[in-house]
Amino acid sequence: MPTSLPPSRLSVFWPRLLLAWAGFAALMLAFARLGLDFRLADFFYRLEGGEWSLRHGALTEALLHEGGRDLSQAMGGAVILALALSHGLAPLRPWRRPLWFLFLAVAGSTLAVSTLKQLVSMECPWDLTRYGGWAPFIGLFEARPAGFPDTACFPAGHASAGYAWVALFPFLTAVQPRWRWWGLAVGLGLGLVFGVAQQLRGAHFLSHDLWTLMLCTTISAVAAHWLLSGRPVTSLTLAETPA
Template sequence: MLRLAPGQGGPGPRFFLIHAWLPLIAFAAMVLWTMVFGGDQWLADRMYAWQGSHWQLRHDFVTEQLIHRLGRDISTMAWLTVLAAWIVARARPGWGSLRRPLAYLLVSVAVSTALVAWVKSWSNMDCPWDLVRYGGAREYVGLFAMRPLGLSRGACFPAGHASGGYAWLALYFFLWSVRPRLRWLGLAVGGGMGLVFGFSQQLRGAHFLSHDLWTLAICWATALGLFLWFRRRLVVTESAAVPARISAEAAR
């Protein structure tokens, strides 16, 4: 059963202020700083200079093998584990209360990563390591700028690898449904994974900070929207079931 934490009632103004409006304001402020006022380049310049004016960590064992490749596999295995738990919950009556929360978690993680991949498939931005400023061969072209003719498309926005971490922000709402007191742990796990994955890729020169911000926004919006959608379906289903139960009881 998908529910809100005890004492907070339904999704009223306070819920939307905390989970929608404040994150949106923070996201807009960060996008302005990174993409309009040069925060992306400011941070990437320092990472690049710190590594000796080349992306020394691009092929480092920790950043490439452990965090990038193994981290991706761990995220995939975690999703398959949730899928197995959902299958068990459908087969065992004692796990019935976990079916809908597990279904929500499965769908939210899958949709979040798919949305990031879809946006990445048609967006047109380069990785830092492709740019002249950082030892590459291309000039920087902004997200909404016209790309010069003859310049092949970029495929680095938003951050795909970070979505394997930020998609698990859905754990916040999953735990809110089954163990409300642990929901902040879910937020910490999803946010921590996304930060590690994203920062590692920035150190490799694969992404700017704004690429991760957009991925974070997509994953959080997906988790929030699907939580409200699943909850609404539950309310509608239960409301429709009440007359049926009354009729069944009256017939006995």
């Protein structure tokens, strides 16, 4: 019979998560103080000839933005199909809980980022007068002038279509541990590619992507703590049969 993880391991989860967020807050403060967002965006802007020439590029918009969204949705559809099959096919029953985790973590990550985008107004780089746009820069925690139009450029929504898949790491840790680092590489790789593409288009700053990554990682960690923490990795394999 599988046994739960020792209480000592479970009890450190929340302090470690809070410590991770404290470190992330310090990193974002350093970003703001050093102007790292602007330095990178300035570099991209100069590289593109003093305009966001890749905003409607075939690679950045058609392939990586629209195509990347379609890829993430197809991956989500595959998870839903596998989850449905796990409720009917005996060989897939051991995968049911991990698949529920993967579905909830990915869906929760993208939903959280999308919701936050609607709640927090912040301009895209292409909106700013610094880059030929119409708006002054207003920091994340600065008061916005009365009547100033709302925008939805924070955090990075498209990057969440990639970073949400960091959930593959705990998922594969539960079902096929030897593949878990490949799962992490998929999530980080997709998020990085999608995020850089949007930065090249002038849609986001680097910190927008880092906020998205932190949110997706947090939701994945909390969901894994909730659904997977009591199951040892050796108890879930395709060869396992239900009791």
